[in-house]
Amino acid sequence: MQASLNAVAATSPSPEPAYLQVQSLSKVYPTDDGPVRALDRVSMSQRKGEFVSLVGPSGCGKSTLMMLAAGLTPASDGQILVENQRVTKPRTDIGIVFQNHVLLDWRTALENVMLQAEARKMDLRAAEARARELLVAVGLRGFENKYPKSLSGGMRQRVSICRALLHDPAHLLMDEPFGALDALTRDQLVLDLQNICSKRSVSILFVTHSIAEAVFLSDRIIVMTPRPGKVDRIIDIDLPRPRTLAMRESPEFAAYSREVLDIFLARGVLREH
Amino acid sequence: MPATVEQTSGLSIEQVEQRVQSESRSRRSRSRRTEIASPILVAIGIVVAWEVAADFFKVPTYLFPAPSEILAACRENASLLLRASWVTTVEILLGYALSIVIGIPLALGLFHWPIFAKSVYPLMISTQAMPKVAIAPLFVVWFGFGLLPKILIAFLIAFFPIVINTVMGLSAIEQEKIFLARSMGLSGFATFRLIRLPNALPSIFAGLKISITLAVVGAVVGEFVGGDSGLGYQLMVANGNMNTALLFGGVLALTILGLMLFGAVELVERMAMPYRDRATGEIGSGTM
Numbered sequence: 001m002q003a004s005l006n007a008v009a010a011t012s013p014s015p016e017p018a019y020l021q022v023q024s025l026s027k028v029y030p031t032d033d034g035p036v037r038a039l040d041r042v043s044m045s046q047r048k049g050e051f052v053s054l055v056g057p058s059g060c061g062k063s064t065l066m067m068l069a070a071g072l073t074p075a076s077d078g079q080i081l082v083e084n085q086r087v088t089k090p091r092t093d094i095g096i097v098f099q100n101h102v103l104l105d106w107r108t109a110l111e112n113v114m115l116q117a118e119a120r121k122m123d124l125r126a127a128e129a130r131a132r133e134l135l136v137a138v139g140l141r142g143f144e145n146k147y148p149k150s151l152s153g154g155m156r157q158r159v160s161i162c163r164a165l166l167h168d169p170a171h172l173l174m175d176e177p178f179g180a181l182d183a184l185t186r187d188q189l190v191l192d193l194q195n196i197c198s199k200r201s202v203s204i205l206f207v208t209h210s211i212a213e214a215v216f217l218s219d220r221i222i223v224m225t226p227r228p229g230k231v232d233r234i235i236d237i238d239l240p241r242p243r244t245l246a247m248r249e250s251p252e253f254a255a256y257s258r259e260v261l262d263i264f265l266a267r268g269v270l271r272e273h
Numbered sequence: 274m275p276a277t278v279e280q281t282s283g284l285s286i287e288q289v290e291q292r293v294q295s296e297s298r299s300r301r302s303r304s305r306r307t308e309i310a311s312p313i314l315v316a317i318g319i320v321v322a323w324e325v326a327a328d329f330f331k332v333p334t335y336l337f338p339a340p341s342e343i344l345a346a347c348r349e350n351a352s353l354l355l356r357a358s359w360v361t362t363v364e365i366l367l368g369y370a371l372s373i374v375i376g377i378p379l380a381l382g383l384f385h386w387p388i389f390a391k392s393v394y395p396l397m398i399s400t401q402a403m404p405k406v407a408i409a410p411l412f413v414v415w416f417g418f419g420l421l422p423k424i425l426i427a428f429l430i431a432f433f434p435i436v437i438n439t440v441m442g443l444s445a446i447e448q449e450k451i452f453l454a455r456s457m458g459l460s461g462f463a464t465f466r467l468i469r470l471p472n473a474l475p476s477i478f479a480g481l482k483i484s485i486t487l488a489v490v491g492a493v494v495g496e497f498v499g500g501d502s503g504l505g506y507q508l509m510v511a512n513g514n515m516n517t518a519l520l521f522g523g524v525l526a527l528t529i530l531g532l533m534l535f536g537a538v539e540l541v542e543r544m545a546m547p548y549r550d551r552a553t554g555e556i557g558s559g560t561m
Contacts, residue, residue, distance in 0.1 A: 067452070070456055072456065091456065092456060098453075104468065104471065116457060118467070120458060149549075
């Protein structure tokens with residue numbers, strides 16, 4: 001059933017242009033030791049509601065691309081279009097999750113989530129109800145009034161995900177959100193994320209080092225080359241949803257992982273002695 | 274043999290939990306008691322040793338009075354010391370208030386207008402290199418012997434740490450927090466109010482705590498060079514009269530005053546940042 005739906009989606013031509021279009025984007029940082037190329041003519045696109053992962057070694061410009069897509073840093077060349085509008089200033093229609101949770105120490109979990117509502121002048125009562133709902137959905141029932149200091153790393157990252165989702169953004173940008181967490185916590189958060197996303201139509205751009213995470217979550221994986229960052233290959237992941245942990249052992253899953261791995265091996269990102 | 278092994282673990286987990294919890298509680302209260310008691314005991318020991326030594330070696334009072342003599346001098350001059358303390362307190366508080374009222378807006382200005390910072394900052398640094406105590410006589414020439422020169426000297430010494438720490442606190446913020454604010458569409462002022470300022474509070478209070486002790490120094494120096502009242506002035510008088518016991522009494526009064534003022538600032542700090550206290554003592558649930 002799921003598979004056939006996917007097949008239909010894949011075969012039907014999409015008349016509307018992509019939601020996010022990155023066109024020949026370059027970013028160079030000037031430093032005292034000369035310019036550093038972070039991105040070299042990167043082009044990619046993302047459809048509405050699509051989960052796209054950027055995978056690549058450290059320093060391949062994944063995070064830079066994310067910041068550019070958020071409009072937080074200017075491009076050196078090329079452009080980014082969102083719904084055919086050129087991004088020239090920080091986008092406010094997004095939710096953003098950093099590798100570091102970036103919670104405010106002086107606010108409780110709930111207040112940290114509510115920062116989003118206060119900033120956007122949303123209806124505070126409705127927003128609070130929603131914030132509590134989100135916190136419960138990620139397993140933080142009873143921790144609403146705790147300060148970040150007394151939460152574990154995984155819990156803090158959950159709070160920051162709730163904050164990014166509170167205003168129901170059209171686009172969620174996640175920059176290695178699970179990078180600093182242990183393997184079990186990552187697995188749980190990956191499942192939580194899938195669960196949350198399945199309930200709303202949100203396009204997600206996801207930066208990760210983890211091949212398994214990318215294959216598990218994505219509709220499409222964009223593999224990037226080491227410095228300077230270029231798009232190496234784009235892989236469509238055609239696995240039924242919702243995906244389960246057991247699926248990671250399936251031959252299809254392994255084949256996708258292998259494909260990404262082979263690229264890394266071919267590029268010298270990984271070396272087998 | 275296996276039977277004995279079973280017997281040793283007869284407690285249910287709830288009972289173990291209770292025992293561990295109460296053990297840790299009593300251990301904590303015990304360590305707290307020693308934390309409070311041991312410095313007091315050491316202080317008492319020093320005072321007793323001092324008293325005994327002064328008595329034993331027959332140290333002349335004008336050189337090094339025994340604690341009992343200092344206490345007697347304090348009691349004798351209690352009203353004088355109290356009045357002097359009040360005068361000095363007023364000078365300190367006014368000087369301190371002035372350094373906050375001028376220091377914090379100045380820091381905000383330095384932070385917001387880089388050009389202003391570039392032109393004013395070097396000047397400020399060089400005025401700090403100047404020993405402020407050396408300017409005290411000049412203030413007497415300009416402003417006479419009244420309250421004003423003391424306030425100004427206290428201000429001059431106290432305001433710099435406030436400025437520096439406020440600027441540092443405002444500047445030291447992770448880029449991500451600013452990115453987050455922008456992606457939420459927060460204006461510059463809202464970012465400042467909701468994120469930058471609370472983020473800088475620990476640093477600002479660090480400056481405020483340094484400054485309160487410096488304000489005490491400033492007020493006393495002011496009284497040294499041109500005062501007719503206050504603890505600094507009384508120290509000079511006692512010195513002139515070779516009343517070393519009262520001199521010690523004055524120092525004691527200044528110490529107590531300094532501690533009280535420092536404690537007051539710390540209390541305000543704790544009220545301004547309750548989240549810092551409350552978080553301690555919580556059990557971290559590990560990584561979840």
